Amino acid sequence: MSPRMKSRKQSQVLLQGNEACVRGAIAAGCRFYAGYPITPATEIMEYMARQLPEAGGVCIQMEDEIASMGAIIGASLAGSKSMTATSGPGFSLMQEHIGYACMAEVPCVVVDVMRAGPSTGLPTQAAQGDVMQARWGTHGDHSIIVLAPSSVYEFYELTIQAFNLAERYRTPTILLADEIVGHMREGVSLPPQGELEIENRPRPTVPPEWHVPYGDPGTGVPPMPAFGEGYRYHVTGLHHDVRGYPTTRPDEVQALMRRLFSKISNDFERLQWCDSYFTEDAEMTVIAYGCVARAGLQAVKEARQKGLKVGLVKLKILWPFMRRTITGITESSRVILVPEMNVGQISREVKRVNQGSCEIATLNKIDGTAITPGEILSKIEEVYR
Amino acid sequence: MKESSHFVHKYLRSSKRFPHIWCAGCGIGIFMQALIRVIDKIGYSKDEVVLVSGIGCSSRLPVYVDFNTLHATHGRALTFATGVKLANPRLKVITIMGDGDAASIGGNHLIHAARRNVEIVSFVINNQVYGMTGGQSSPTTPYGLKTTSAPYGNLEAPFDISRLVEAAGAVFVGRTTVYHTPQLERLIEKSLKKDGFSMVEVLAQCVTYSGRWMGLASPVEMMAWQRDNAITVEKAAEMNETELAGKVVIGVLVDRERPIYDKEYGKLAREKLKV
Numbered sequence: 001m002s003p004r005m006k007s008r009k010q011s012q013v014l015l016q017g018n019e020a021c022v023r024g025a026i027a028a029g030c031r032f033y034a035g036y037p038i039t040p041a042t043e044i045m046e047y048m049a050r051q052l053p054e055a056g057g058v059c060i061q062m063e064d065e066i067a068s069m070g071a072i073i074g075a076s077l078a079g080s081k082s083m084t085a086t087s088g089p090g091f092s093l094m095q096e097h098i099g100y101a102c103m104a105e106v107p108c109v110v111v112d113v114m115r116a117g118p119s120t121g122l123p124t125q126a127a128q129g130d131v132m133q134a135r136w137g138t139h140g141d142h143s144i145i146v147l148a149p150s151s152v153y154e155f156y157e158l159t160i161q162a163f164n165l166a167e168r169y170r171t172p173t174i175l176l177a178d179e180i181v182g183h184m185r186e187g188v189s190l191p192p193q194g195e196l197e198i199e200n201r202p203r204p205t206v207p208p209e210w211h212v213p214y215g216d217p218g219t220g221v222p223p224m225p226a227f228g229e230g231y232r233y234h235v236t237g238l239h240h241d242v243r244g245y246p247t248t249r250p251d252e253v254q255a256l257m258r259r260l261f262s263k264i265s266n267d268f269e270r271l272q273w274c275d276s277y278f279t280e281d282a283e284m285t286v287i288a289y290g291c292v293a294r295a296g297l298q299a300v301k302e303a304r305q306k307g308l309k310v311g312l313v314k315l316k317i318l319w320p321f322m323r324r325t326i327t328g329i330t331e332s333s334r335v336i337l338v339p340e341m342n343v344g345q346i347s348r349e350v351k352r353v354n355q356g357s358c359e360i361a362t363l364n365k366i367d368g369t370a371i372t373p374g375e376i377l378s379k380i381e382e383v384y385r
Numbered sequence: 386m387k388e389s390s391h392f393v394h395k396y397l398r399s400s401k402r403f404p405h406i407w408c409a410g411c412g413i414g415i416f417m418q419a420l421i422r423v424i425d426k427i428g429y430s431k432d433e434v435v436l437v438s439g440i441g442c443s444s445r446l447p448v449y450v451d452f453n454t455l456h457a458t459h460g461r462a463l464t465f466a467t468g469v470k471l472a473n474p475r476l477k478v479i480t481i482m483g484d485g486d487a488a489s490i491g492g493n494h495l496i497h498a499a500r501r502n503v504e505i506v507s508f509v510i511n512n513q514v515y516g517m518t519g520g521q522s523s524p525t526t527p528y529g530l531k532t533t534s535a536p537y538g539n540l541e542a543p544f545d546i547s548r549l550v551e552a553a554g555a556v557f558v559g560r561t562t563v564y565h566t567p568q569l570e571r572l573i574e575k576s577l578k579k580d581g582f583s584m585v586e587v588l589a590q591c592v593t594y595s596g597r598w599m600g601l602a603s604p605v606e607m608m609a610w611q612r613d614n615a616i617t618v619e620k621a622a623e624m625n626e627t628e629l630a631g632k633v634v635i636g637v638l639v640d641r642e643r644p645i646y647d648k649e650y651g652k653l654a655r656e657k658l659k660v
Contacts, residue, residue, distance in 0.1 A: 032472050053657040058471045058650060063497040067464040070457065070494075074437070074468025077455060078476065082468070100458055227453040227469060228476050230432050234398075234448050236456035245401055245448060246456075 012187040017155045017177065018043035018085075020188065021111060022051060024159030025083050027196055030109070031057035032080040034071035036064055036090060039123040040179040041113040044085035065090035069097035072108045076101075077235060079226030081163055085111035087179075088121060091130060091137070098172050099138030100237045102260065105214070105222070107166040107201055109159070111175040113182040114290075116341075116368045125368035126179035128290055131345040134174045135319045141257070143264045145271070146174045146319040150293040152186035158316060164199040165271075169263055170221050176318060178341070180291035180370055204231060214256070215242040220263030264320065272325045273316040278304060282311030284384050285333040287326070287350060289315040292339050292371050299376035308384050321349045330358040335383050339363035339371050359383070396421045396431070398451050406445050410604030412563040412589025413443050413510055419566060420479075420508070421450065423573040435476050437466040439491060441483035442517050442591075443510035460491025463498040466505045474647050477577070478504070484511040485523040488544045492524070495546075499553035499582050503646045506576045507584045509546055512591035520594030530598050550584045551639045557583035558639040563590070564611035565635060575637065581645045588633055 015023065021044055025033075033052055035045035045061065052059040057080070062068040065086050072082035086094060091112040101108055114130045116122035130137075134146045145165050149155040155177055166173040204211045204223040213233035214222055225231035234244040239256060241247045264271075278300055279285060288296035293314040303310040313329060315322065329336065330350075336358055338347035347362045354360055361383040365371045397403075407413050424434060434452040438444035440459035447454035453476075457465040462480040470478040487495050487509045498505060514532065515521040521534035524544045531538050547560045557579040559572035569587065576583040590596055590607035601607045611633070618636035621629060 032468065034468065053650075053654045056654065056658060058654070060467070060471060060650075062464065062467070063493055066461060067467070067494055067497070070461045070464025071468035071471075073457075074455070074465035074470075075472035076468070077465075078435075078469045078472035080472040082472075096458055097461070226473070227435050227455075228432055228473055232431055232451055232453050234454045234456065236448070237458060238456065243400060245398075 012189050014185055014187050015152050016043060016185050017149070017152045017182045018113065019047050020152045020156040021085070021159045021175070021177070022047040023190060024156040025109070025163065026051060026055050027193060028160040028163035029081045029198055029200070030083050030163060031055065032072060032075035032082040033057070033059040033084065034062050034068040034075070034082070035084050036062055036068050036086065038087045038090045040115055040182050041085045041087045041111065043182070044111060065093040066097065069094040069110070073097060073101050073104070073106045076106045076108050077227055081107070081167070083109040083111065085113065087113050087115045087123070088117045088130060089119070091133065095137040099140060099142060101172040102138065102142045102144065103237050104235050105170040105224070105260075106172070107170050108172050109162045109166055109175060110172055111177060114176060114178040116366070122368040124179065126291060126341060126370060127366065127368065128178060128292065128341040128345070129366075130176060131318060131342065134176050143171070143261050144174060144319055145169070145171060145264065145317070146176050147316060148176045148289040148318050149181055149316070150290050150314060151181065152184060153188040154316070155181055156188065156190060160196060160198070164197070167199050167201040168221070169267075170201060170224060171264065176290070178290045208232070212242050213244045214240060216259050220259050220266060268320060268324070271317055271320060272322045274322065274325055275314045275316065277312040277314070279311030279313060281309055282333060283309040284311070284335045284337065284380065285329050286310065286312045286337045286339065286376065286380070287315065287329065287346070288312065288339055289318060289346065292341060295371050295373045295376055296339060298373035299380060302373065302377050303380050303384070308380065310380055310384065315346070318346065321353070323353050326350055326353045330354045333358055335359040335361060337361045337363060337376070337379055337383060339376050339379070341365050341371060392425065393418055393421045396425070396450050398449060401449060403449075405449055407442060408593045410590070410592040411442070412512065412591070413446065415563040415566065416443075416508070416510055416569065416587050416589060417446050417449070419569045420573055423570050423577060427574065427577060429477055433475065433477050435469050435478045436481060437462045437469065437478065438481040439483070439486035441486045441515070442512070443481055443483045444486060446481050460486050460489070461494060462486070463491065463494040463505065463507065467498065467503050470503050470505055471647055471650070474504075474651065478506070480505055480507040482507065482509050484509060484513060484525040484546065485515045488524040488546050488549070495550060496553040499550045499555040499584065501646050502554060502556060502582045502643055504580060504648075505582055506579075507582070508573075509584060509586045510589050511546060511586055512589050512595055513543075514591050514595035514598070516591045516594050520598065526595070532598055547584070547586045547638050554643060555584050555639060556581035556641050556643050559637050560586040560588070560633070561635045562588040562611035562615055562633065564608045565615065568635065572637070579640070580648075581643060
């Protein structure tokens, strides 16, 4: 389950989703932001430009998204927690450097406030079409962590968690929001800074001459010094040995690739984050994420009023896919409904782990408008028997 | 040999499996030694120097030297360097790129880095060809030259990288060749000491490809070409365009002052923190 902030109620503030993301990032220790204007993510850069100097950080508008992603990698190597934010077209441009950050193990957070695509698509309207791109957008075999907020508070909370995971595993973490969550305003009460759990990248505890920049200390995550601290090492997107130097030796390439995967896969149990509603006795389960989970909850409540035993599982982490959690749902439910604003990117994963024990229904909307509670309820009534 | 160990060895990564990847007769090694000499002369500590490169023959340089080294992606060295410098302005950030790297795939980053004026010292090693991938035309390949990607001759006009960067606003621009080593070291030193974005374009021979395409079969012939076709800035000022055709103007092309981004941001941040 997601580590909830143990929040003593603070006074409520009215925040836009994108603004909550900035609050979360700065609370998590983000001190470098590079970005490029793009709807519907622009507000993140605007808030950052205003707030980062006061927090002792730097916000820079770069010439494009490729440059933004390059800049946050550079800043992270120099010791700053770094972030960028964009939407579909910009997210496409960032893919090469996301792969670089995977390979060179540079912690950073990339926010994609999804709009309808492909291409320029519908800049001001929501979609969930980038789920697979977030997983496989950069070339080559790699693992990745992707979180999906469904409310303004969750955007705040998951931004902090995205930084924590990026730092813990030395990997880029993607925050897959959508236009609705990014632009909506909600009253939220943010926990005081002292109550937040903030993680930082592992740091070397040995002198430079003993430090092995890309060795495995047992956790799979090598300690990371910042440039200028005396640990002079080589950073490259090429396959490299434990010292960071380019290599083509199969044993060294294999060891690096295995470690890059296992540092995250070894921790799958810790990465099962979802919220369950009315699932105790549910014969049918709705699995949803992002803005659709909001409509899903309302639909499930209305179905319950009609006497239907329906529950909702809201996914907060999309990748790595929560195989264990979803398998449990397929075993306890007769039917699962996966409503999403794409043609079935998560439902395909649900089908993959289902192994035939449960009926999987889908509800897909790709016209740029939100899936409504009424639409989900009709579908529930149709497939609930 | 009088010296049992050449002084540059102090800066080479002894743990790295040499030999380097450069061909015999390549000009990049001359630049590497010049850079090391100047860094040693100025007295920067190894810990404060960050070398950032893109992809290509010249971009392999950082792996051999004992600084903080960042071998980035093709064309994007300046974007990584911008992040490093802004996150820690105390670091001396140097980028090394090739002509394809800096002027083709990274052309946009080059002009914006020059315009933005973040304090980065960049060196563009111009060998007029894509060497690593096998001799294709680059944005500085002369018109008409036959290359592996232009088998009937290059139909495109070459970029003048130095003038491009000058127009974009760099505060220091210099150009020289690896034949002119004393001048090369002087320009490296000036650019390292200059506040703001500076760029030095270094013409270097690629014997394996551009030399062969030009009919210059040996490194000696190619360096003789550099010697015979280089014109100093002072002399060039007295020549007209026809006389300058095909020549390489070397020396300090620009040296001026403009507001420096990282310093301006530092001022802004200090004001904001006071509030």
